Amino acid sequence: MNKKRIGFIGTGLMGEPMALNLLAAGYDLQAWNRSPEKLDRIVAEGGVVCETPAAAATGVDVLICMLSDGPTCDAVLFGSGGENAVDALTPGATLIVMSSIPVETAIEQARRCEVRNVAYLDAPVSGGQKGAMDASLAIMVGGASEAFDQSQDVLSALGRPVHVGPAGTGQQTKLANQMIVASTIATVAEALLFAERGGADPAKVRDALAGGFADSPILRQHGQRMLEENYEPGGAAKYQLKDTRTALERAEALGLELPVARTADALFAAMVEHGDGDLDHSGLMRELRRLNTQS
Amino acid sequence: MNKKRIGFIGTGLMGEPMALNLLAAGYDLQAWNRSPEKLDRIVAEGGVVCETPAAAATGVDVLICMLSDGPTCDAVLFGSGGENAVDALTPGATLIVMSSIPVETAIEQARRCEVRNVAYLDAPVSGGQKGAMDASLAIMVGGASEAFDQSQDVLSALGRPVHVGPAGTGQQTKLANQMIVASTIATVAEALLFAERGGADPAKVRDALAGGFADSPILRQHGQRMLEENYEPGGAAKYQLKDTRTALERAEALGLELPVARTADALFAAMVEHGDGDLDHSGLMRELRRLNTQS
Numbered sequence: 023m024n025k026k027r028i029g030f031i032g033t034g035l036m037g038e039p040m041a042l043n044l045l046a047a048g049y050d051l052q053a054w055n056r057s058p059e060k061l062d063r064i065v066a067e068g069g070v071v072c073e074t075p076a077a078a079a080t081g082v083d084v085l086i087c088m089l090s091d092g093p094t095c096d097a098v099l100f101g102s103g104g105e106n107a108v109d110a111l112t113p114g115a116t117l118i119v120m121s122s123i124p125v126e127t128a129i130e131q132a133r134r135c136e137v138r139n140v141a142y143l144d145a146p147v148s149g150g151q152k153g154a155m156d157a158s159l160a161i162m163v164g165g166a167s168e169a170f171d172q173s174q175d176v177l178s179a180l181g182r183p184v185h186v187g188p189a190g191t192g193q194q195t196k197l198a199n200q201m202i203v204a205s206t207i208a209t210v211a212e213a214l215l216f217a218e219r220g221g222a223d224p225a226k227v228r229d230a231l232a233g234g235f236a237d238s239p240i241l242r243q244h245g246q247r248m249l250e251e252n253y254e255p256g257g258a259a260k261y262q263l264k265d266t267r268t269a270l271e272r273a274e275a276l277g278l279e280l281p282v283a284r285t286a287d288a289l290f291a292a293m294v295e296h297g298d299g300d301l302d303h304s305g306l307m308r309e310l311r312r313l314n315t316q317s
Numbered sequence: 318m319n320k321k322r323i324g325f326i327g328t329g330l331m332g333e334p335m336a337l338n339l340l341a342a343g344y345d346l347q348a349w350n351r352s353p354e355k356l357d358r359i360v361a362e363g364g365v366v367c368e369t370p371a372a373a374a375t376g377v378d379v380l381i382c383m384l385s386d387g388p389t390c391d392a393v394l395f396g397s398g399g400e401n402a403v404d405a406l407t408p409g410a411t412l413i414v415m416s417s418i419p420v421e422t423a424i425e426q427a428r429r430c431e432v433r434n435v436a437y438l439d440a441p442v443s444g445g446q447k448g449a450m451d452a453s454l455a456i457m458v459g460g461a462s463e464a465f466d467q468s469q470d471v472l473s474a475l476g477r478p479v480h481v482g483p484a485g486t487g488q489q490t491k492l493a494n495q496m497i498v499a500s501t502i503a504t505v506a507e508a509l510l511f512a513e514r515g516g517a518d519p520a521k522v523r524d525a526l527a528g529g530f531a532d533s534p535i536l537r538q539h540g541q542r543m544l545e546e547n548y549e550p551g552g553a554a555k556y557q558l559k560d561t562r563t564a565l566e567r568a569e570a571l572g573l574e575l576p577v578a579r580t581a582d583a584l585f586a587a588m589v590e591h592g593d594g595d596l597d598h599s600g601l602m603r604e605l606r607r608l609n610t611q612s
Contacts, residue, residue: 125515202505213493230457234534276511282577
């Protein structure tokens, strides 16, 4: 069985370890990145450097995009001027956008691919750089079932792909993920502060709650950061706010009122406004203390 | 080494399996319950039936109380009329109240024990009837360190005790636990409804999020109940509301504003008001659908 040829666009913090995992899984891989020095390790592991996005797309079975945001993806994949990546794809190839982009952008990209006879999947990830390195990413995939079935081998080399519905629903699911993360960080901060103000040792409280119904990776990892007041990001609060804001806009477009997500969003907005946007999102504890300054 | 003699008051849904675990661990146990037929299994396993709370307290090293609420505990443990349990304790014995009661009640009980030269621990639990049967309860313990150290063997026969601080802080920690549970149920319901309205398959979404940062026992167990619309309690919503209400009153007494807990409380209040208080707390999904009825 012939291994597929993969084009990879965007080899930054997340993209580089993902591309390396595809090479380790035996795929032929050709890659483009705006800063070419971020391709050095990929070349060392057998990848091919491309000078343009179009070159990275030429002759591949699957093109993966891991650029930073929706406008950048749109410009590189679909931009005018004859050098965009998608126009260089062979009809029948598959484009997988693994960046976190707006739902509406994903749906529009799928439509533009369809008219070019290119299959499209939106497949954003959760798990951070560690998940990218360990090939343990949670991969939330929207798009046609056939495209998912045909790409499952490639995605499985990067983590655990789950097909959740048609194009756009991968991004919708990523927003759902971010809503839960933001709200859980907020409730864990509230609970630890509440326990502390009541005279309990918050480190013991975290320990006591772990293993019960209040347990979560957020309680364990972000709760620990709150106890240590170690707010090196991790996931910066300003990006958490961008995600909750995008989720609430999408909810509004769907006519949905989500009170807890709105409350968490307001807390992150206050945190960023008070100058803590570059701290880890667990630094929301600082905002909660600010709100509850003892007078 | 002589095993301790234990008195046990309140052998209902939780208390009965806890008393049986103490017998299985080799302790001598004497028990009282308002409805004596709930003592049958305890007698069958070697426990002694007592006719009054005072009789259950007589001659024991440790008296455990697992009655349903604060006023009931107060009446049986400290009531006037010469038949209360605490007055029958030998000075130097330890009273462990494992019921969920108000923080202020626990602090007052500790004070009343101190003047009688009885050690006091408040040690509410999380984990439900299954945790009680499996001896896997999360046990949140407030009280003096020496009393905790001396009772750790007994508590360890029931689950995983963690000493979180002075008297009352066990109850404070239990409220923190309930705040996280209530808020996490709410955010999981919001996220699943958001994904569904955006066209994703919510069962696949739950599957995709499990194992990432949005994962939790609530996502797995209560999320599954939401998907199946199976709202047999489990933990009834009206008790969840009682807990969030108690937590918010305690927060107010401490001068604390907790926006996410307040939002979750308002959702549970609306759920109970709309007649769903006897459903499992995961039935909050019904309230969220009600709030977002598609017109």
